[in-house]
Amino acid sequence: DAGITQSPRYKITETGRQVTLMCHQTWSHSYMFWYRQDLGHGLRLIYYSAAADITDKGEVPDGYVVSRSKTENFPLTLESATRSQTSVYFCASSGLDSEAFFGQGTRLTVV
Amino acid sequence: RKEVEQDPGPFNVPEGATVAFNCTYSNSASQSFFWYRQDCRKEPKLLMSVYSSGNEDGRFTAQLNRASQYISLLIRDSKLSDSATYLCVVNMAPGGKLIFGQGTELSVKP
Numbered sequence: 001d002a003g004i005t006q007s008p009r010y011k012i013t014e015t016g017r018q019v020t021l022m023c024h025q026t027w028s029h030s031y032m033f034w035y036r037q038d039l040g041h042g043l044r045l046i047y048y049s050a051a052a053d054i055t056d057k058g059e060v061p062d063g064y065v066v067s068r069s070k071t072e073n074f075p076l077t078l079e080s081a082t083r084s085q086t087s088v089y090f091c092a093s094s095g096l097d098s099e100a101f102f103g104q105g106t107r108l109t110v111v
Numbered sequence: 112r113k114e115v116e117q118d119p120g121p122f123n124v125p126e127g128a129t130v131a132f133n134c135t136y137s138n139s140a141s142q143s144f145f146w147y148r149q150d151c152r153k154e155p156k157l158l159m160s161v162y163s164s165g166n167e168d169g170r171f172t173a174q175l176n177r178a179s180q181y182i183s184l185l186i187r188d189s190k191l192s193d194s195a196t197y198l199c200v201v202n203m204a205p206g207g208k209l210i211f212g213q214g215t216e217l218s219v220k221p
Contacts, residue, residue: 031207037152042198042213050207058208088152092209097143097202100209102154 003027006091006103013081013110021076021106023091029101031094032074034058034066036087037105043090049074081110112137115201117212125220128189132215134199135181143202144175146184148195149214155198158184189219 004025013019023032030051035043035058045058047066055066063085065077074093078085086109094100117134124130136144144161159166161173161182172185182201186193199212 031209033209035211043155043211045208045210048208056208059210090154094207094209096207099143099145099157099160100200102156104154105152 004091004093004101004103006089006106009104009106011106011108013108015082015110016080019078019081019108021078021089021091021108023074023076023103025072025074025093025101027093027095027101028071029093029095030071031096031100032068033092033094033100034064034074034076035090035092036060036085037090038087046076046089078108083110086110113213114138114203114210115199115212117199117215119215120196121216121218123218123220124189126189126191128219129185129187130189130217131186132184132197132199132217133181134183134201134212135179136199136201136210137180138201138203139177139180141201141203144173144182145200145202146171146173146182147198147200147211149198150195155211158197186217189217191219191221193217194219 033048034046049055049068091103092100146158147155149155196214
């Protein structure tokens with residue numbers, strides 16, 4: 001099916017563990033984004049990518065790592081999870097100067 | 112200064128009211144502008160793109176003022192189903208990153 005999918009949808013992990021959130025899109029969009037949304041806050045950009053092998057920091061990149069070896073995939077890794085990283089994470093993709101389409105989100109809890 | 116700023120909410124309005132949201136952006140080179148809607152922390156969905164000439168989609172009208180660097184969204188004849196959070200989104204040039212405003216919550220009451 002065409003679209004953008006995130007996995008897992010829900011994740012509970014322990015402080016200090018490494019966790020990877022997956023994002024896959026089937027449109028061959030150039031741009032991909034990772035956002036986090038905390039209760040009562042808007043979406044804050046963590047990292048984005050303009051093409052395969054090109055990534056750049058957003059507003060809140062600390063504690064996160066991304067890679068984009070293939071156009072369709074944009075995984076986000078929390079190297080050593082902290083409680084402050086408990087959040088809802090959204091992945092999105094877009095073409096050049098066009099609207100973004102979002103995945104359904106991953107609800108991550110760090111205990 | 113935040114790159115994209117929106118009116119603080121929440122907006123509580125009766126059915127049938129007209130409500131307007133404003134959003135300002137800091138990068139004068141920005142090329143693309145959008146309004147998204149988000150329900151209950153689900154994924155945001157595109158409401159409408161914003162063009163320089165202004166555009167309308169049914170009860171919704173979006174305007175762009177490049178000189179003052181703000182965009183607006185007008186909702187006429189509000190419905191209960193319009194209750195949601197409205198997000199202003201700006202494509203920051205160069206580089207193509209999409210920056211969201213913090214969102215404005217709208218609650219339409221009977």
